[in-house]
Amino acid sequence: MKKSRSTAPPDPAGAPPRAAERIRESARELFYREGIRAIGVDEIVSRAGVTKPSLYRSFASKDELAAAYLEDYDAAFWQRFDEGAAEHPGDPRAQLLVYLAGLAQRATKAGYRGCGLTNAAVEYPEPGHPARKVAEAHKRALRERLVAMAKQMGARDAQALGDGLLLLIEGTFASGQLFGKGGPARALVATAERLIDASVAED
Amino acid sequence: MKKSRSTAPPDPAGAPPRAAERIRESARELFYREGIRAIGVDEIVSRAGVTKPSLYRSFASKDELAAAYLEDYDAAFWQRFDEGAAEHPGDPRAQLLVYLAGLAQRATKAGYRGCGLTNAAVEYPEPGHPARKVAEAHKRALRERLVAMAKQMGARDAQALGDGLLLLIEGTFASGQLFGKGGPARALVATAERLIDASVAED
DNA sequence: CGCGGATGTTACTGACCGGTACGTACAGAG
DNA sequence: CTCTGTACGTACCGGTCAGTAACATCCGCG
Numbered sequence: 001m002k003k004s005r006s007t008a009p010p011d012p013a014g015a016p017p018r019a020a021e022r023i024r025e026s027a028r029e030l031f032y033r034e035g036i037r038a039i040g041v042d043e044i045v046s047r048a049g050v051t052k053p054s055l056y057r058s059f060a061s062k063d064e065l066a067a068a069y070l071e072d073y074d075a076a077f078w079q080r081f082d083e084g085a086a087e088h089p090g091d092p093r094a095q096l097l098v099y100l101a102g103l104a105q106r107a108t109k110a111g112y113r114g115c116g117l118t119n120a121a122v123e124y125p126e127p128g129h130p131a132r133k134v135a136e137a138h139k140r141a142l143r144e145r146l147v148a149m150a151k152q153m154g155a156r157d158a159q160a161l162g163d164g165l166l167l168l169i170e171g172t173f174a175s176g177q178l179f180g181k182g183g184p185a186r187a188l189v190a191t192a193e194r195l196i197d198a199s200v201a202e203d
Numbered sequence: 204m205k206k207s208r209s210t211a212p213p214d215p216a217g218a219p220p221r222a223a224e225r226i227r228e229s230a231r232e233l234f235y236r237e238g239i240r241a242i243g244v245d246e247i248v249s250r251a252g253v254t255k256p257s258l259y260r261s262f263a264s265k266d267e268l269a270a271a272y273l274e275d276y277d278a279a280f281w282q283r284f285d286e287g288a289a290e291h292p293g294d295p296r297a298q299l300l301v302y303l304a305g306l307a308q309r310a311t312k313a314g315y316r317g318c319g320l321t322n323a324a325v326e327y328p329e330p331g332h333p334a335r336k337v338a339e340a341h342k343r344a345l346r347e348r349l350v351a352m353a354k355q356m357g358a359r360d361a362q363a364l365g366d367g368l369l370l371l372i373e374g375t376f377a378s379g380q381l382f383g384k385g386g387p388a389r390a391l392v393a394t395a396e397r398l399i400d401a402s403v404a405e406d
Numbered sequence: 407c408g409c410g411g412a413t414g415t416t417a418c419t420g421a422c423c424g425g426t427a428c429g430t431a432c433a434g435a436g
Numbered sequence: 437c438t439c440t441g442t443a444c445g446t447a448c449c450g451g452t453c454a455g456t457a458a459c460a461t462c463c464g465c466g
Contacts, residue, residue, distance in 0.1 A: 019413065035326060037240040041454065051414055052455080062454065113328060121381050122325045123238060125316060139381045163387030164394035170377040171370030178324050178342045178373075184366030191367035191398060198397045222444075243423060254445050256426075265424065407466100414461070423452070430445075436438085 020058035022048040027069045032116045036066050036131065037123050066120065067130035073116040074138045081145075092152040093196060096165070100189050103169070107176030107185035114173040142166065154200050161199040168192055223261035225251040230272045235319045239269045239334065240326050269323065270333035276319040277341045284348075295355040296399060299368070303392050306372070310379030310388035317376040345369065357403050364402040371395055 026047040030039045041062055045052050059065040081099055088094035106112060113119070117135040124132045146169075147162030155161040172185045179185075229250040233242045244265055248255050262268040284302055291297035309315060316322070320338040327335045349372075350365030358364040375388045382388075 033328070035240075035328060037238075037326070040452075042452090051416095053415090053457095054413060056455065057412080114325065118377050118381065119325050122317065122322050122377075123240070125236070125238065125380070136381060139378070143382075143387060160390045160393055163390035164371075164397075166378060166387045167374030167391060167394060168367075168370050169374065170381075171372065171374030174321050174325075174373040174377050175342070175369060177328070178321065178339060179346075184346060184369045187363045187366035188370065190363055191370060194367075194401045195394060195398055198401045244425085245423085255424085256446095257444065259425065260443080409465085411464095412462085415459080417457090419454105419456080421453080424450100426447105426449075428446090428448100430443100432443085433441090435440085 019048070019050045019054040022050055023055050023058065023065070024068060024072060027065055028072055031066065031069050032073070032113060032119075035123060036069075036120060041065075063130045067134050070117055070120055070131055070134040070138070074134065077115075077117075077138070092149040096146075096149055097189060097192065100169075100192050103172055104185050104188040107172045107188075108181060108183055110180045112176040112180060114177040115170075118170060118173050142169075150199070153196060155196075156199060161196065164195055164199070165192060168195070222251070222253045222257040225253060226258050226261065226268070227271060227275060230268055231275055234269065234272050235276070235316060235322075238326060239272075239323060244268075266333045270337050273320055273323055273334055273337040273341075277337065280318075280320075280341070295352040299349075299352055300392060300395065303372075303395050306375055307388050307391040310375045310391075311384060311386055313383045315379040315383060317380040318373075321373060321376050345372075353402070356399060358399075359402060364399065367398055367402070368395060371398070 023044060026044050027039075030044055030047060041052060041055060044065075045055050055065065059068060080102070084098035084102060085095035087098055107114075117138050120131045121135040121139075126132065143162065143166055146165050147158050150161035150165065151158035153161070168188060168191060172188050175183050176185045226247060229247050233247055233250065244255060244258055247268075248258050258268065262271060283305070287301035287305060288298035290301055310317075320341050323334045324338040324342075329335065346365065346369055349368050350361050353364035353368070354361035356364070371391060371394060375391050378386050379388045
């Protein structure tokens with residue numbers, strides 16, 4: 001029974017599902033759900049339906065695979081962040097609140113696992129680690145983006161408002177996976193609104 | 204069992220530094236600094252100057268040792284939280300801000316590692332894990348405490364203010380270890396003040 | 407057909423993991 | 437002095453980890 005033969009889908013657009021791609025997919029699911037340190041490479045390749053040498057032909061090490069997973073995560077984050085913003089062109093306050101509303105909804109569901117990038121930084125405190133470098137770069141970019149939006153909103157102190165919003169977002173990532181359903185993340189939008197309003201008001 | 208007096212240790216006072224205590228100490232340092240999954244039991248006992256069987260005479264497993272470490276961490280947290288509160292009896296706003304100011308200072312130093320309890324929950328997403336149970340119980344208690352303080356402050360919606368403050372605190376834990384020195388945690392106190400003021404104002 | 411690149415197969419390494427069977431040093435009781 | 441309980445160390449277990457070597461197979465292309 002060569003079942004693996006029949007399970008292979010007829011690749012539609014000429015591009016066959018490369019082994020590296022399947023590995024990235026299963027790494028993304030398993031690393032995010034269980035944590036990077038908790039998942040061995042054998043589990044990843046077995047879920048991807050490939051073998052270990054295929055993994056090491058595309059990735060130099062497990063650490064580099066973790067970094068690749070985080071780069072995928074980073075791209076997916078910005079896509080979600082921006083697609084909400086597109087609904088309200090020129091209105092940074094509304095743009096941010098759309099993202100926050102979606103985040104709050106996800107973070108108050110059971111089984112929520114927070115931000116893969118933040119989680120990776122928790123798992124790898126060592127400064128030079130490939131995974132941590134990706135996570136830190138992402139968070140720096142997010143901070144800059146939030147400060148820029150705060151400035152567009154007309155905040156008296158854009159840095160302070162941007163940082164305050166970042167604290168709320170990271171707090172949602174963390175408490176979402178600590179409390180699950182009905183957690184404090186349900187207060188996210190109202191808290192952000194209150195904070196923004198108090199930060200752009202006239203002196 | 205007859206009058207088993209021999210079960211009690213012979214010298215209750217002036218007890219020598221027992222192996223279990225030294226293990227707890229080194230577990231606390233290593234687990235917090237490097238992460239629980241990153242540290243093997245060999246490293247703990249070698250740092251404690253004892254041997255592995257001594258560990259397993261006092262703790263049923265590494266997971267139980269991790270839970271014990273988190274219980275110590277929980278006790279230390281509340282001691283720090285309460286000792287700041289003692290400076291301002293009857294003034295919950297000032298009590299909270301004292302704690303937040305200290306937290307912000309710690310979280311903006313290089314090498315900050317966040318909250319050991321939150322980190323443990325990130326490392327162990329599995330619901331029934333001993334370490335996770337301690338972490339979740341701690342966070343539930345913290346949430347209740349913050350909501351109670353919000354009520355004392357006269358917030359219109361004490362649950363919302365308490366949850367908002369929890370988001371800020373967790374966000375500080377996370378972003379402190381992501382950004383290190385000069386991170387967004389420096390905005391913590393001002394943000395909290397703004398949020399509290401906006402939550403207790405008259406309608 | 408033959409070539410070459412990508413993948414699978416099998417088996418292996420050395421290090422490390424959490425955990426344990428068993429021997430030993432010492433203190434108090436008789 | 438022996439008996440006994442306790443606290444500790446020595447040496448080891450089976451399993452899992454990340455990573456690799458050697459070789460077989462598939463498949464598209466010329």
